[in-house]
Amino acid sequence: MKKRFLFDQIVAHLESTKVTVIVGARQTGKTTILKQIEAFLLQRGDRCFSFTLEDYDILSDFNHSPKNLLNAVETKGDGRVFVLIDEIQYLKDPSNFLKLIYDGYREKIKLIVTGSSSFYMDRGFKDSLAGRKRIFPLYSMSFGEFLHFKGVSPRSAKTLAGKREISGLFTEYLIWGGYPEVVMSQNEDERMEVLRELIYSYIRKDILEQKIKREDKFFQLLKFLSHQAGGLLNKNEVARNIGVSTTAVDNYLYFSQKSFHIFTLKPLYKNRQKEIVKMGKVFFGDCGILNFLRKDFRKPEDRGKSVGSLLENAFFINLLYRVRDVEDIKFWRDKAGHEIDFVVNETTGFELTFGCGARGTKQKNLNAFHQSFSSISVSVLCRDDVQAELLRYPRTVGKVEF
Known part of the structure; x- marks a missing residue:
């Protein structure tokens, strides 16, 4: 499957501790890129966990407490764990969720998330995650x-x-x-x-x-x-x-x-x-x-x-x-x-x-x-x-x- 040009930019950001945030209109290919990143990580031998918040049970767990993510992934051992979350905007408070995980576990957990821009432009998201994220907008194709x-x-x-x-x-x-x-x-x-x-x-x-x-x-x-x-x-x-x-x-x-x-x-x-x-x-x-x-x-x-x-x-x-x-x-x-x-x-x-x-x-x-x-x-x-x-x-x- 061909890859959007943004794929290479995201791969280059995988080693950063900052949260990788992929945003864009629906159907521009955010979920596809996330799956391609997961395949890339698994191929090179990284530990990788993937979640979609369109799954109500997962969404309910993460809304109840961001720490429920820790129960769902294995962080023991050497190296970082890569956690991929699709449709992050469905969380009640996505910025607080990402901030808590980043501030407490960024040396062990690398977060890569996608979402519609409905949370990206909100003031609370910008302020609470200042210095903690890098945003990759995915537009219609050039x-x-x-x-x-x-x-x-x-x-x-x-x-x-x-x-x-x-x-x-x-x-x-x-x-x-x-x-x-x-x-x-x-x-x-x-x-x-x-x-x-x-x-x-x-x-x-x-x-x-x-x-x-x-x-x-x-x-x-x-x-x-x-x-x-x-x-x-x-x-x-x-x-x-x-x-x-x-x-x-x-x-x-x-x-x-x-x-x-x-x-x-x-x-x-x-x-x-x-x-x-x-x-x-x-x-x-x-x-x-x-x-x-x-x-x-x-x-x-x-x-x-x-x-x-x-x-x-x-x-x-x-x-x-x-x-x-x-x-x-x-x-x-x-x-x-x-x-x-x-x-x-x-x-x-x-x-x-x-x-x-x-x-x-x-x-x-x-x-x-x-x-x-x-x-x-x-x-x-x-x-x-x-x-x-x-x-x-x-x-x-x-x-x-x-």
């Missing part, structure tokens, strides 16, 4: 991973035939996204069914766990935002269109970000009077999910103006693998409407356009941007440029440390 799972090397782009194949696969990636099961599906009917299951079963499961009362309004929000992807997020407009309060919109957005369904970018600014600083930009965690919500699976070149936001969304997903945190990705826009789509680490900017013939039309944006940020280089990328840019970083994986 284009490099997508090619890896398709059995295609980025190096094949050096030949004309290989370049055509990769171009076709990039179109597939833009349309269907990078969820593992979608990527490995054999035809469009299978992909459509997997996406339908992701949205109406797994996202619904997230909704139930978060006790969101108006499921219909939450889905309306996702569908409305799908048409705003890559654009400014106006919460008042969202509230007005789906018929809820701005407080409800804030709650829905917070939950959506905790679950990796959407991301919001903050603006980069220097002059508060000239630049828009209040509104963020919204992106989805997967292009397949975005297209399903839009009900649009046409080829990119047949989409008209909406193709620009699709290309931006795909590029954003891949940028996530290059940065420490989503906070390191910003955008710039002034009140005159000049815009730079992405500014990464405040050192590099990217302005995207689907058609390669339209690159020259972006010069006004560049001129306006460089009046405030002359030291930040900006690349203008069309569809083919984006594809080439993503091939430059085929195995890059983001890192988050606290």
Whole structure:
């Protein structure tokens, strides 16, 4: 079975005493990675114990007392014991559980856990485990991973035939996204069914766990935002269109970000009077999910103006693998409407356009941007440029440390 690129990063962290925390949206492959890590550990002769908290009996024991974990594993003897726990978020207090085991037994027990992000963004989790954990976010596949799972090397782009194949696969990636099961599906009917299951079963499961009362309004929000992807997020407009309060919109957005369904970018600014600083930009965690919500699976070149936001969304997903945190990705826009789509680490900017013939039309944006940020280089990328840019970083994986 092929491995997500994150696997190697996690293996490199096994020798650390810190808790290894793998977080991400449902069905991105967290459980699969955990099983692959278990197989790796057993193969090299380590003592390894694996638990899933979807098992109610185990969950009940661990909720009753974290020390019940000690009764379930053998810590005597030389060396550490590796304990793998799937779906850690089901615990009543996952942060306290991990803190107790880490503080008391970190020399004997190495914890590797997975979970939805529903506990990762909570303040209590961040504060109580400060300095005790390393978080590995698992997103929808980057284009490099997508090619890896398709059995295609980025190096094949050096030949004309290989370049055509990769171009076709990039179109597939833009349309269907990078969820593992979608990527490995054999035809469009299978992909459509997997996406339908992701949205109406797994996202619904997230909704139930978060006790969101108006499921219909939450889905309306996702569908409305799908048409705003890559654009400014106006919460008042969202509230007005789906018929809820701005407080409800804030709650829905917070939950959506905790679950990796959407991301919001903050603006980069220097002059508060000239630049828009209040509104963020919204992106989805997967292009397949975005297209399903839009009900649009046409080829990119047949989409008209909406193709620009699709290309931006795909590029954003891949940028996530290059940065420490989503906070390191910003955008710039002034009140005159000049815009730079992405500014990464405040050192590099990217302005995207689907058609390669339209690159020259972006010069006004560049001129306006460089009046405030002359030291930040900006690349203008069309569809083919984006594809080439993503091939430059085929195995890059983001890192988050606290």
